[in-house]
Amino acid sequence: MTTPAVHANQDIVIRIPDRVEGCEQDDEWFLLESGDSTRRVRIHDYAELYRVPGLYEALVYDTLQCRSHDRIAELLRAVLREGRDPVDDASVLELGAGNGVVGEKLKALGIGRVTGLDLLEEARAAAARDRPEVYDDYVVADLTATNPLAGRVFDGLTVVAALGFGDIPTRAFLRSADLVRPGGWVAMTIKSEFLEPDDETGFGALLRELLNGEWGELEAYQRFQHRIATSGEGIVYAALVWRKLQAFPEELVSLKGTVAPAWARAPTAAIALPSPS
Numbered sequence: 001m002t003t004p005a006v007h008a009n010q011d012i013v014i015r016i017p018d019r020v021e022g023c024e025q026d027d028e029w030f031l032l033e034s035g036d037s038t039r040r041v042r043i044h045d046y047a048e049l050y051r052v053p054g055l056y057e058a059l060v061y062d063t064l065q066c067r068s069h070d071r072i073a074e075l076l077r078a079v080l081r082e083g084r085d086p087v088d089d090a091s092v093l094e095l096g097a098g099n100g101v102v103g104e105k106l107k108a109l110g111i112g113r114v115t116g117l118d119l120l121e122e123a124r125a126a127a128a129r130d131r132p133e134v135y136d137d138y139v140v141a142d143l144t145a146t147n148p149l150a151g152r153v154f155d156g157l158t159v160v161a162a163l164g165f166g167d168i169p170t171r172a173f174l175r176s177a178d179l180v181r182p183g184g185w186v187a188m189t190i191k192s193e194f195l196e197p198d199d200e201t202g203f204g205a206l207l208r209e210l211l212n213g214e215w216g217e218l219e220a221y222q223r224f225q226h227r228i229a230t231s232g233e234g235i236v237y238a239a240l241v242w243r244k245l246q247a248f249p250e251e252l253v254s255l256k257g258t259v260a261p262a263w264a265r266a267p268t269a270a271i272a273l274p275s276p277s
């Protein structure tokens with residue numbers, strides 16, 4: 001049994017399976033019907049989703065009621081309204097940008113320049129196809145291995161629904177936060193339980209280190225329902241906007257000369273790219 005069909009477009013139909021209990025968020029799946037064929041696709045198989053126009057939006061936003069993009073935009077709007085930050089001529093890096101849903105929200109806030117960064121070429125191609133007006137620049141890279149943006153400086157960083165799991169690990173996040181100028185901001189959403197101090201993603205420990213008043217300071221925080229799981233239960237995330245107070249020292253970003261702290265020792269799951277279909 002499945003839930004009623006949702007049409008991503010006239011050729012593609014999505015069905016969410018009924019009664020799938022105890023499925024980890026990272027393993028959730030749906031049925032993709034196209035013509036005579038029906039395939040099981042993992043919700044976190046982003047390359048697969050981005051290849052089909054409208055599929056990511058129909059699945060994640062319409063069917064699973066994702067609200068991370070709206071929530072971070074509201075929180076950021078409130079912080080920017082305080083008036084200390086440039087907006088029109090601000091330059092913002094969006095990490096884990098996907099096909100541009102969040103970038104579109106940043107543009108609607110009046111942000112001048114948005115640079116997207118994602119691991120997947122499929123994400124860049126989908127953003128160019130579906131929202132060509134959003135990104136001034138879109139880089140495909142894995143910041144854990146290489147940093148093609150080294151030397152660039154941004155007024156802000158956003159990372160929405162992309163931290164932890166097999167997605168963006170602490171090291172890549174820290175490297176991107178390192179590109180934000182002192183006084184700039186970071187706006188992010190993250191699964192609430194990843195903020196526990198001993199969570200194995202390492203984000204809880206890292207954010208405690210970053211937001212201790214020396215490197216950064218929290219300006220806005222809200223827990224909210226990110227989306228529903230395929231079981232129908234709500235998945236709770238936190239939205240945070242924090243201010244970077246000073247440049248990070250090289251030892252913090254690269255861990256040179258230090259014993260790796262817990263957040264850097266956290267396992268970084270390998271990212272499985274789907275084989276081309």
Ligand SMILES: C[S@@+](CC[C@H](N)C(=O)[O-])C[C@H]1O[C@@H](n2cnc3c(N)ncnc32)[C@H](O)[C@@H]1O
Nearest residue numbers: 046096097098101118119120160161162167168
């Ligand atoms: C759930 S999607 C979120 C996309 C977008 N932020 C949104 O809210 O619609 C997660 C994105 O993170 C990207 N991602 C995963 N690991 C990454 C990494 N190491 N570096 C950059 N992007 C990564 C994925 O390719 C995917 O596009």
